[in-house]
């Protein structure tokens with residue numbers, strides 16, 4: 042009787058992130074941690090939240106982001122906390138903000154996804170980047186990775202070839218610095234030009250520090266189309282060489298001739314999961330988004346321009362329309378638009394559903410927060426899984442949907458006391474209305490807060506309430522358990 046808490050959430054239906062069935066209960070929070078789950082009759086708190094009719098779940102972990110700079114430039118993280126996200130895994134697809142100091146001239150794509158001016162590339166080490174985020178924290182937690190493409194652009198005068206022994210040694214020492222400073226792993230993007238010339242063995246040699254620090258190897262694979270199985274095999278091989286867990290980023294099969302091949306890729310992944318640690322993430326849309334390149338346009342049934350440095354006025358428009366306005370062929374229009382970003386419609390809905398439903402698939406947005414007309418996954422991923430795929434299509438039970446964005450993700454990335462509602466865990470909590478939750482972001486109007494996300498807590502502090510950010514910045518850098 043008379044116990045005191047900082048925060049009590051009353052009358053909630055709790056989905057704890059482990060995939061266990063939901064239960065009725067109350068949650069007591071003290072000093073940023075959940076200290077009680079159960080009945081809290083008679084207890085008092087500085088803040089009480091009545092969650093009657095709503096779900097209280099662990100805060101969602103965005104398994105795949107490009108938020109390295111967003112954490113600094115938009116620390117309220119509205120695109121994420123409005124969806125119930127409380128932790129972002131950053132530095133994906135080979136692209137990280139550190140360690141890189143940009144000189145003059147254009148930023149090498151795809152690093153320009155983070156900043157096409159170059160001004161934000163000003164951290165020579167991971168320690169310097171972490172120091173700035175420690176002094177100016179964001180609303181969400183973050184779990185950072187080093188990008189292999191960033192290392193290549195930083196250490197090589199010409200990225201269109203394999204790295205020399207000396208260049209490998211420099212990249213490896215920067216990777217070691219980042220791991221020692223607290224990165225959770227390293228990502229590659231061998232799909233993209235600046236890393237496409239890196240042979241498997243170069244990657245293994247650069248990644249040696251992952252073995253020392255038990256870091257993760259996370260990859261946007263070389264090929265997600267006709268050679269997707271070869272790419273999976275390369276990923277598994279790198280994981281075995283290093284003795285570390287691998288995570289396959291935004292798993293998909295792109296291009297019409299490959300539609301349906303997720304049956305084969307998932308069977309292949311399941312087979313290797315039996316012998317080595319493997320994880321994967323996916324976003325709930327059948328259109329992809331990245332930089333604009335002519336070679337990708339041909340594989341898609343429709344292409345939307347998301348940003349263009351020389352022609353910002355065409356953001357959000359169909360490439361065919363842009364070409365017509367310019368009075369040019371699509372190929373010539375692409376050349377005029379560069380550097381630019383695009384959305385490509387090139388996946389099959391059945392593949393997306395099959396991958397999303399796969400037992401070990403985590404939810405990750407792959408949102409591109411600096412695009413002027415971003416893919417709607419930036420603001421819509423998590424509510425779309427909970428609303429469209431779980432409630433409306435019945436792809437899986439709500440407990441499974443929540444697990445794919447909480448407990449499974451924390452376990453895959455090794456983030457202790459996150460992704461679960463239980464006594465002792467950190468108080469990252471999202472309260473949402475299971476009947477109303479839905480994405481509001483669309484391809485036509487992509488920057489919109491989701492419906493049905495009520496209140497979101499990070500380390501016990503509300504960061505999103507009453508449909509807006511609260512201004513609190515309780516986010517921390519998360520450390521991987523080893």
Ligand code: ZN
Pocket residue numbers: 133134230261290291
């Ligand atoms: Zn990627």
Ligand code: CU
Pocket residue numbers: 105106107133134261290407
């Ligand atoms: Cu990505």
